[in-house]
Amino acid sequence: MSFITSSALQATGYVTLDRYDQAADPAEWLDLEYVGWRSSGITRFAPLASYAGDIECNGFWNHTPPRTDKDGVWIPSQVEKAPNLARRAQEPGANVGRCRVIELQPNTYADAIYNLHQDDNNRMNEEGDGWVVRAWFNLTDDPDSLLILREDRFDPSTEVRLPLPAGSRIIVDTQRFWHAVWHRGPSPRYSLITSWTSGPELDAYIEANHGEQHPQTVALDPQIIDAAQVEMHRRIEERRKAFEAQGIVMEPPADLYS
């Protein structure tokens, strides 16, 4: 027995879809209610679907009773403000877990590398059921910003960089890939993030939107990469020492973010 996964994600673990015509929709994300929630960088989140329909962002497994990242409950006050976003999250017909808009302030490549983390979407998921993956729909036009994916957290040779213009759509197995966004700014970046359960509905959606399993990765100056590697290790060590001084064993990033 194993999980149901998408064949479209088999080759690389991520897939890009045709760009959505974002300019045709109103900027609904600006009307939503946001809450502070720690993720990769300086962020706030506006949940559209949560554990019980409240405006909060905690993992479904951190509630009582705990459950995996499925069967998110839509939040009427938020859906009312962002009908297009709610429609788009439900378009595949796949089960939706957490669904929220992330607001990310500008950062640096080194920040993004330090913030790399894996999600924990499949905690409590049971074999035989669909594997939970994540979709990113970029809402603002950030063609110079990049979604960074690494198979190996510390190995830049495993890095993929995908640009984030308005309407870009990327689906990633975020429990497999270390990921973070390098947002060059100058304004905050907004993106709709949805947890979808793999299965025939998601497969059909990816196919209908011409899923690309080998999208082009953006090149980056090796010197910038090397400097960021040094900075990442410096910050990790700095954090480890700070925790150690308090007698705390540092938790893995997957527990801090997701």
Ligand SMILES: [Fe+2]
């Ligand atoms: Fe994540």
